[in-house]
Amino acid sequence: MSDTAAAVRAAVGAVVDPELRRPLSELGMLRDISVEGDVASVGIVLTIVGCPAAERIAREVTDAAASVDGVARVDLAVGVMTPEERRDLTERLRDGRAARVMPFGPDSLTRVIAVTSGKGGVGKSTVTANLAAALAARGLRVGLIDADVHGFSIPGLLGLVDADGRTQRPTRIDELIVPPIAHEVKTVSIGMFLREGEEGSAVAWRGPMLHRTIQQFLTDVFFGDLDILLLDMPPGTGDVAISVGQLLPHAEVLVVTTPQAAASDVAIRSGLVARQTGQRVAGVVENMAAAVLPDGTTLDFFGSGGGAAVAEALSAPDAPVPLLASIPLSPALRTDADAGIPVVVAHPDDAASLAIAELAASLATQPRGLSGRSLPLRPR
Structure with a gap:
């Protein structure tokens, strides 16, 4: 291989797959690359037919090859992986982990945080979506599971729903599900799996179906290496809360409430149920x-003191629960949510954005508990 062809291969191999977030060279997506005169012939393969990132990958590969000195034109040939190549790829992405095995167990270095509330209407999903975007903006690798199967709203809040109401769908590589990414947050929701034309329909499932859905999100979705995995929980203490407690007993819990006593009294119950399953209540967020x-002047439309009351009620002498954030009422928070963009992205100087950014900073700087966990270290 000529020096120019080697430079083209290196440049093309460094292009990062926008869904898998790894260089093409690591994914086995490069094929024959040669240079004749000033023309570079580049061959690549995509993971599946109809890959949603095909145009972007082709454009970035062409630009990368054209950036090499001595290359004036790029002839790009795009193919698709064989079933054997896809199987090898999925095994490589799992990093030796067997299929249907959850990567977020007690030994995982990923912090799992379930965002809960005692009742609906307190802005839990809006807080979760903005918190995810704020954590990602700090450079953390963030995943988000919309565990509110009956009332899923995360795709809309993160802009994963187009003007016609169609929700962006994950990419399937055999049995592996690659989630869409919005604002650098890898996101999965049951709304992404509804059939065309059923996006506005209701999901009428009971306990066993709910449990299997959450389990599949945790095992079959390829999030890659994450620093934090957030779960937007349904309100209350029903089937999903129990399933998550069984599947992720080591998870931390963030309780969202409003200042109103009627909401804060109920919010305490979600924290108590989480603690019964072994989960730790990391803190309380007061919204609105x-x-x-x-x-x-100040407008305390929903009263005051609810967040502090929940934190106090959930605290124990050996396990204090702090009030981590008090997010003020914000017209921008509401309008941006309706527009499908987090307020922390659209209006970072808004009072609500600043409060959520402080919440993200607080969670990001909390030490990760490694006691009793086996670290992936090998002697040399």
């Missing part, structure tokens, strides 16, 4: 707190 108006 008092807002400061332009004239300097």
Whole structure:
């Protein structure tokens, strides 16, 4: 291989697959690459027919090859992996882990945080979506599971639903599910699996189906290496809360409430149920707190003190539960959510954005508990 062809192979191999977030050279997607005169002939293969990232990959590969000195034109040939190549790829992505095995067990270095609430309507999903985007903006690798199967809203909040109501779907590589990415957050929701034209329909499932869905999200979805996995939980203490407690007893729990006593009293129950399954209550988030108006006065539409009351009720002498954030009422938070973009992205200087950013900073700097976990270290 000529020096120019070697340079083209290196440049093309460094292109990162936008879904798998790994270089093409590591994924086995490169084929014959040669240079005749000033023309580079480049061959690549995609993982599946109809790969949603095909145009982007082709464009970036062409640009990478054209950037090499001495190359004036690029002839790109695009093919598709064979079944054997896809099987090898999925095994490599699992990094030796068998299929249908959850990678977020007690020995995982990924922090798992379930965002819960005692009742609906407190803004739990909006807080979760914005928290995920804020954590990703800090450079953390973040995954998000919309575990609210009956009331899923995460795809809409993160802009994964188009103007016609179609939800962006994951990519399937054999049995591996590659989740869409929005605002650098890898996201999966039951809304992504509904058939065309059924996006607005209701999911009427009972316990066993709910359990299998959450289990499949945890085992079959390829999130890659994550720093934090967030779960947007359904309100209350029903089947999904019990399933998550069984599947992820080591998870941390973030309880969302409003300042109103009627909401905070119920929110305490979600924290108590999580603790019964062995999960640790990491803190409380008070949403819809008092807002400061332009004239300097405050508007406490839902009262005050609910978040502090929940934190106090859930605290124990040896396990204090802090009030991690108080997010004020914000018109921007509501309008941005309806538009499908996190307020922390659209209006980072908004009061609600600043509160969520502080929450993300608090969670990001909390030490990761490694006691009793086996670290992936080998003697040399």
